Amino acid sequence: MKVNGKDMRPIWLDADLKVVKIIDQRCLPHEFKVVDLKTVQDVIGAIKEMTVRGAPLIGVTGAYGVYLATLNSFEKTNEDQYLIKSCSRLKSARPTAVNLSWAVDRVIKAVRSVKSVSEKIETARKEAQKIEAEEVQNCEKIGKYGVELIARISRCKKGKTVNILTHCNAGWLACVEYGTATAPIYAAFEKGIDVHVWVDETRPLNQGARLTAWELNNHGVKHTVITDNAGGHLMQHNMVDLVIVGSDRATCTGDAANKIGTYLKALAAKDNGVPFYVALPSSTFDWHLKNGLRDIPIEERDPDEVRYVQGWNEGVIKSVLIPPATSPAANFAFDVTPARLITGFITERGICRATADDIIKLFPEKV
C-alpha cells in the first residue's frame, strides 16, 4: 500500500537477503521508523514488544524468523538443536494468534525436507516468501468477496454513505497488503462506493486510532476516530451499517478471538440487527479447537500498557500515567466472540456462516 505516495509493506527482506526490515508500529502515526531484524532473537523481541503485530503479519514475521535462524545456525556447533530451540521460543513469543505457530511449523517442515545447511537456508527463505505471497493473495481475495457485502448495502441505501465500524487494526499493517477487515473497505473505495469508517481507538495500545486511522488517512478513505465505548450508541441510532473485524484465532466451530472489546461490539451488533463479519485468512483457523471460550489461550500483557498512554507531545512521543500511581491494573489482550454473534466469515475462498458445517464446506481438506 502507499505511504506518502510510495509503495510500502510492513515487512520486507533486504537486498542482501540477510536482514529483515519492518516498520516500527509502536511509533506510528507520529514517527515512521524502520527496524532491522538480524537474528531470531530480534524477531522474538519484535513480536513480543509489538513492533510488529496483527495475526497474519506475526505469521509472516515468524516465518522470516526461522529463515534468520537457519542463516545464523551456520555459526553453531549443533545447528539442528539451535533451530529447534530458537523456533520453540519463537512460537511462544505471543500465545493467541495461531498464525505464528502455523507459519513457523510450515517453514521448519520445509527445512527438514532438505539436508545441507545452504539448502536449508534457501528453503527457509523461499518458504517464508511463499507464505508472505500467499497472505497477500488471501487478503486480496478477502477484499474481492467482502466488497460484495458493502456494494449490496450501498445499493439498498441508494448510494448513500455506507458506515462500517472496525475494531483494532486488521489493515495492511496487520497483514502484508490490503488487510483482512480493511480489504473489503479498500476494495469498495477503489470501486467508488461511498464508504465511511468508524475507527474504534482500541485501548490499551490504540491500534485503531494510531494505525487504522493512519492507513485510512494515507489512502484518503473517510473515517472518524471514536472511543471503544461509542459503538453501541452509534448502532442504537442506525449510524452503523456493517461491522467488520479481523481475528487472531478462530475455531472450526466458528468462535473467533480478536482484540479485547470485539465481543462487546458483537453483542451490540446483534442487539441492533447490524451484520457482524469476521475477515480472516485460513491460516487464522485453529482446526483442532471446538470451543473458543474454553480453549483459545488469552494473552495477559503488562498492566503498564493500561496505566500509561503513549502519544505525541511537543514533537516527541511521550507516555502519560492515567490512574493513581499505586492503583493496580489488568491487561487482557483478547476476547472470544461466540459463533452465535457472528453473521459470517469473509475468507479467501468466499463468505460462509460461522458454523462448523459451513466453514468445512469452504475448506473440505481440513476434515
Add this chain to the structure above:
Amino acid sequence: MKVNGKDMRPIWLDADLKVVKIIDQRCLPHEFKVVDLKTVQDVIGAIKEMTVRGAPLIGVTGAYGVYLATLNSFEKTNEDQYLIKSCSRLKSARPTAVNLSWAVDRVIKAVRSVKSVSEKIETARKEAQKIEAEEVQNCEKIGKYGVELIARISRCKKGKTVNILTHCNAGWLACVEYGTATAPIYAAFEKGIDVHVWVDETRPLNQGARLTAWELNNHGVKHTVITDNAGGHLMQHNMVDLVIVGSDRATCTGDAANKIGTYLKALAAKDNGVPFYVALPSSTFDWHLKNGLRDIPIEERDPDEVRYVQGWNEGVIKSVLIPPATSPAANFAFDVTPARLITGFITERGICRATADDIIKLFPEKV
C-alpha cells in the same frame, strides 16, 4: 469522605458565604486543586469544562449557582431579569443530566416565594444547602439498600471476594458523599465484606481510572483498573459478580442514560447472567420521559477529548495526541441502556425493577 485522612467534600460554601469552593476534578488523581466559584458564570464554566461532573454534584453545583446569582443580582439594575437569564444559561450548561435543571428550578421556585433581595439570597442559600444535605442522605440510603445485594452474593460465595464492575465515576466525587454506584461498595467495605472493584477506565476523560480509582485507593478498597474493552471478557469468565453504575437521567419507564459505554456493559451482563444495577437518587429521574433512546438528549462534546489523553509525565499534567493530526474524531458523552437490560434500580427508597409499575410504587407522589 477522607482525603489523606481529612474529611472532604467535592463542594462546600466558604465561611464568608460568598464563595463556593470545588475540587478541580480535571486534575485528579495527580494534582489536588481547589477552585473558587464567585459568580454564576464561574459555575457555568465549571460545569461545562467538567471541573465538577457527576449528575448529583452538577445538581448541587447548579443550586449554588442560583445562590451566587442572587448574591450578584444586588449590583444589577433589573435583578429579576438577571436571575432569569443567568439561570437559563446555567440550566443548559450540560444537556444530559436532569439533576441540573431540577435543582436550579427548585432553588428559583424557593427564591420566587420571597420578596426582598436579602430574603432571596438567604432563601437561595438555604435551599441549595438543603438540596446538598438531601443528596448526602439519598446516597447514604442507596448504600444501605444496595449493600444487601452485595451481602447476599458474599453469603452465596461463602465469604469469597465479591467482584463488582463499575463504569465511569458515580462515587462521592460525583455526588457529595458516598456516591451512588459506590455507596453500596463503601457500605460493604465498612461491614467487612470482602469486595474488589473492576474499574472501567472510561474513555475519553478516564473518570474511572482517574477518579474512581483515586477514591477507592484513598479509602483502601481493593480495585483493579481495566480498559473499557475488558468487562465482557471478565463476565464471560465469571470474574464479575455484580455490575453497579450511576445514571445521568432515567425515564419513568426504566431506561437509563449514563456515561458512554454503559450500554455495552449492560449487554455483556445480560449475555452472561450477571446482575446489572443502576444506583440513582430520585432527582435523576425525568418523570416526563417514557422512551430513553428517543427522548434523552445526548451531549456531543469536543472531539479533542477523544484525540488527546491527559496524564502525568515528569511531574506535570501533559496532553498527548493519539491519532494522526488530520484524522477527525467524534465524542458522544452518554448512551442509553434500555430497561430490559437493567436488573434493578437502587434508590433512596429501596430497590425496584426497571419497570414503570415498580418505579412508581416507590415514588407514588410522581404519578
